[in-house]
Amino acid sequence: MAPEIVISSSDGSSRTLKLDKDRITLGRSGDNDLAYPEDHGLSRRHLVIMKSGREWLVQDQESKNGTLVNGIRISSPTSIEPGDRVSAGHLVITFVDAAPSVSHETVVFVDGGIDTPSSSTVITSLDGLYRNDKKITSDSSPGVGMSGAQTPVSSSEQQRYTQAIGRVSAMLAAHLPLPDLFRMVMDESMLAVGGSRGVLMTFDQSENLVVRETRGDAFRISSTVRDKVMRERQSLLVRDTSLDAAVRGSQSIVDNLVRSFMAVPLQTNDQKVIGLLYLDSSMLKEFTKEDLNMITMMANIAAVRIEAARAAEVEGDMKAAGDIQRGLLPSRPPVVPGIDLAGYNVPCRTVGGDYYDFLPYPDGRVAIIVADVAGKGMPAALLMSSLQARVQVLVEDAPDLASMVTRLNRVITSTCPSNRFITFFMAVLEPTTGETVYCNAGHNPPLLVRANGDVETLEGGGMILGILPKAQYSERRTHIDPDDVLVLFSDGVTEGVKAGTDEEFGEDRLATAIQRNAKLPASEMIDAINREVAEWAAGTAPADDVTLVVVRRKGL
Numbered sequence: 252m253a254p255e256i257v258i259s260s261s262d263g264s265s266r267t268l269k270l271d272k273d274r275i276t277l278g279r280s281g282d283n284d285l286a287y288p289e290d291h292g293l294s295r296r297h298l299v300i301m302k303s304g305r306e307w308l309v310q311d312q313e314s315k316n317g318t319l320v321n322g323i324r325i326s327s328p329t330s331i332e333p334g335d336r337v338s339a340g341h342l343v344i345t346f347v348d349a350a351p352s353v354s355h356e357t358v359v360f361v362d363g364g365i366d367t368p369s370s371s372t373v374i375t376s377l378d379g380l381y382r383n384d385k386k387i388t389s390d391s392s393p394g395v396g397m398s399g400a401q402t403p404v405s406s407s408e409q410q411r412y413t414q415a416i417g418r419v420s421a422m423l424a425a426h427l428p429l430p431d432l433f434r435m436v437m438d439e440s441m442l443a444v445g446g447s448r449g450v451l452m453t454f455d456q457s458e459n460l461v462v463r464e465t466r467g468d469a470f471r472i473s474s475t476v477r478d479k480v481m482r483e484r485q486s487l488l489v490r491d492t493s494l495d496a497a498v499r500g501s502q503s504i505v506d507n508l509v510r511s512f513m514a515v516p517l518q519t520n521d522q523k524v525i526g527l528l529y530l531d532s533s534m535l536k537e538f539t540k541e542d543l544n545m546i547t548m549m550a551n552i553a554a555v556r557i558e559a560a561r562a563a564e565v566e567g568d569m570k571a572a573g574d575i576q577r578g579l580l581p582s583r584p585p586v587v588p589g590i591d592l593a594g595y596n597v598p599c600r601t602v603g604g605d606y607y608d609f610l611p612y613p614d615g616r617v618a619i620i621v622a623d624v625a626g627k628g629m630p631a632a633l634l635m636s637s638l639q640a641r642v643q644v645l646v647e648d649a650p651d652l653a654s655m656v657t658r659l660n661r662v663i664t665s666t667c668p669s670n671r672f673i674t675f676f677m678a679v680l681e682p683t684t685g686e687t688v689y690c691n692a693g694h695n696p697p698l699l700v701r702a703n704g705d706v707e708t709l710e711g712g713g714m715i716l717g718i719l720p721k722a723q724y725s726e727r728r729t730h731i732d733p734d735d736v737l738v739l740f741s742d743g744v745t746e747g748v749k750a751g752t753d754e755e756f757g758e759d760r761l762a763t764a765i766q767r768n769a770k771l772p773a774s775e776m777i778d779a780i781n782r783e784v785a786e787w788a789a790g791t792a793p794a795d796d797v798t799l800v801v802v803r804r805k806g807l
Contacts, residue, residue, distance in 0.1 A: 254307065254333065256300070257345045258285070266458055273302040277339065278312070291746050291794050292316055292340030292625070295753070300344075306330050307346065309337050316340065322718045338672075341625045357462050358450055358470045360477055371494040373540050374479075375486050377518050377551050429560050433464040436528075436553040441466055443549065444542040446530040447509075453517065453526030453557065460527065472529060476514050480527050486515040486550075488543040511538035515547045517554035525554055584773075585611045589682045591803040592619070593773035595781070598796045605741045605796040606635045610646055615682060618646060621694065621739040621800055622675040634671055638663065642677075652679060653712075656690045656724040660716045667717035674715050676739060678802075685731040685804055690724055692716050695742055698762050700769055702734035702806075706762045709737075736769050736776070737802040743795035744780070750789035760787070773801040 257267050268285075277285040278297035287293055294314035301308050308328040311318040319338040320329050331337065337344040427435065437451050448467030452460045460481075479485045489495050490511050512531035516524045528550050532538055584592035594607045604624030611617050620642060624634045641662055649655030656677065663673060676697060678689035691697075693715030696708035713724035731737060740761065747756040761780070768779040777799050784797075 255347050257347055259343045259345070260287075260290075260341065270300070270302070270307065275300045276312075277342075277344075278314075279340075287340070287342065289794060290340040290342065291742070293342070297339050298337070300331075301328075303328075314339070319718075357465055357468050358452065358460075358472060360474045361471050371489055371491045373488040373490060373543055375540070375543060375547060376484055377486070377516070377547055378484065378522070427560065429557070429564065430463075432553075432557060432560055436549075436557075437464040437466060440528060440530060440546055440549060443545055444530060444538060445532065445536050447533045447536070449528070449530040451517075451526065451528050463526075470529065472514070477527065480514045480516045481524055484516050484518055484522065484524055486513065486543055486547040488513040488538055488540065490537055490539070508533050510536060513538055513543050513546060515543070515550045517550050517557065519554045519558050520551070523554075523558075525558060528553075580607065581609055584609050585617060587611070587615075587617050587682050589805050590617065590680065591773040591801075591805055592617075593777050593801045595777045595799045596796070597793070604635050605743070605798040606639055607739070607798050607800050608639065608642070610643065612679075616679055617682065618677060618679050619737075619739065619800060619802055620675075620677045621697075621741065621798060622673055623694065623741045623796070623798070625672050634667070634673070637666075638673060638675075651726065652677065652688050652690050653724050653726040656692055656713065656716075657722070660692070660713075660722055660724065661720050663717045664720040672715045672717040676709070676712075678709070678737070678739075680731065680802065682804075685733075685735075687729050687731050687737075688726050689729065690726045692724060695740060695745065695758075697737055697739040698758070698765060699729065699731070700736045700738070700762065700765045702732060702769075704766050704769075706766070731802070731804045733804050734769075734806045735804050736765060738765050738776075738780075739798075739800040739802075741796060741798040743793055743797035744784060744799060746795060747784050747788045747793060747797075748791060749787055750791045756784055756787050773803045776801050776803070 254270050255267050256270060272284075275285060276283040276296065276299050277287070277293075278295050279288050279290060279293040280286060280295040281288060283296065294312065294316070296312045297314045298312055298318045299310045301310065307330070309318065309320060309325070309331050310328040311325055316339075317324045319325070320331065321336055322338070331346045333347050335346045337346070433451055437449055440446065440451075441449050446466070448470070449465065450462060450467075450470050451464045452462050455461045476487055479487055488511070492509055492511070509531045510533060512529065514527060514529045517526035517528060518524050528546065530538075530546065580596055581594055584594060592609060594609070596605055596607060598605065606620070606622040606624070608620045609617060610620070622635070622638060624638065641659060645655045645659055649658065656675070659675070667673075673692075674694035675692040676689065676694040678687050678697075680687045689709055690712035691710055692713050696710040699707040699709060701707070707729070709727070709729065711725070711727050714722055738761070745756055745758050745761055748754065749756075760783070764780045764783045765776070768776045771779060780799060781797075
């Protein structure tokens with residue numbers, strides 16, 4: 252059995268792929284086998300996973316940010332085994348042995364069944380119904396069997412079909428919570444075709460099929476049926492299980508006296524399959540081709556409404572989360588004699604993973620912090636909130652900055668998901684002397700622009716947070732003189748792409764923008780930098796969260 256890789260993205264989603272070819276490329280460019288154009292942590296051609304003899308190797312393609320295997324950056328083809336983790340950009344790729352999947356105790360997917368359709372098998376699709384414009388009339392049926400033949404439909408069947416579709420359409424127009432929506436879809440489907448049992452399943456955020464509503468239990472569904480429905484977007488009916496050798500011996504069919512069963516995709520109008528609807532009937536009832544087409548159409552209507560309800564719930568949750576997150580960031584900088592401070596943050600989505608803060612000490616010093624949680628959206632925002640709380644606690648009792656960041660990394664690593672990490676920078680400034688101690692844990696080096704225009708970068712301190720629990724961090728020192736400007740930023744600033752190209756704004760242009768506006772107050776300097784970044788992007792929306800912090804020591 253071919254091994255698999257599980258690719259975990261920064262938004263918390265994941266996908267599982269079989270390694271069924273000997274070479275797979277991954278990167279930001281669309282010509283890769285696995286393309287992630289929105290992940291700006293990736294290079295256009297980032298890495299290759301390839302087979303060599305009986306082992307699998309991963310090779311970095313001279314990417315900008317590198318490829319890590321189990322936290323160690325690689326420079327040559329490196330062997331990977333089940334359990335190994337490959338980090339690239341904001342992705343984590345886990346190498347695993349392939350294993351059969353069981354989604355829920357109520358439903359088990361089993362091997363076999365329907366490999367060779369029998370005369371009792373009927374297959375159709377939503378695409379086919381719409382494409383051929385097959386409508387139920389007095390002399391035709393939308394049902395298409397293996398032969399493609401059509402059969403006459405009585406006026407009573409036509410009326411039943413029309414009433415069922417109309418009833419579902421009207422009920423789904425109401426804005427129901429998802430649990431009520433699932434329940435209503437199941438009830439109406441069972442009623443429309445006289446089903447004995449049924450189960451409705453949809454994908455969760457991790458692309459696993461999850462049972463949402465059932466009538467009955469102990470469902471054993473053929474994996475072949477599941478794959479035809481989910482992957483090929485086909486609706487399948489076995490009218491009489493006793494005539495189909497592939498299924499009639501199934502223990503579930505025998506135990507539950509199943510005569511007919513059908514499975515249809517919950518397919519939206521853009522052909523996205525979000526789940527599966529399975530119905531079966533007892534020995535007294537045989538489903539027809541018309542039943543299959545009716546349920547196929549009803550499932551389409553239901554899928555559209557389920558997606559709309561999901562989107563509405565997510566939009567409401569994200570808006571509330573965005574309001575909460577904005578409340579966690581400083582509403583205004585502290586007043587520090589001799590120092591002009593300003594901060595700015597805009598997430599590329601409703602919520603984001605960037606964090607900045609100003610933390611005054613009782614002795615007059617002030618801490619300035621910027622961090623960037625890998626990824627975007629809600630998962631990154633939750634980790635950002637956790638980071639903020641831990642920083643504020645540790646700042647109060649850490650003996651020095653290096654010890655604080657070392658402890659912070661140890662705590663974060665113990666709870667941080669495997670596909671997350673955090674870049675972090677913290678400086679503590681003494682305003683009367685300008686003495687500054689700082690620690691940079693893998694963050695974009697802040698730019699210190701001297702009064703004479705010289706530019707220095709504040710690097711060094713240690714690796715990114717959340718990878719190795721025993722990592723040690725060190726602190727460094729610098730001096731901020733009168734009229735010097737320190738600018739902290741996230742990569743959303745420097746990685747802004749010029750419209751129609753892959754060319755980024757970059758640190759050199761940022762340094763020039765700071766030099767050009769160095770005499771402005773801190774808040775006005777942020778506005779000026781943002782204008783230059785926006786002009787460079789020429790209307791292209793930021794692909795990452797944007798954070799800027801300006802620290803300007805006032806002249807004498």
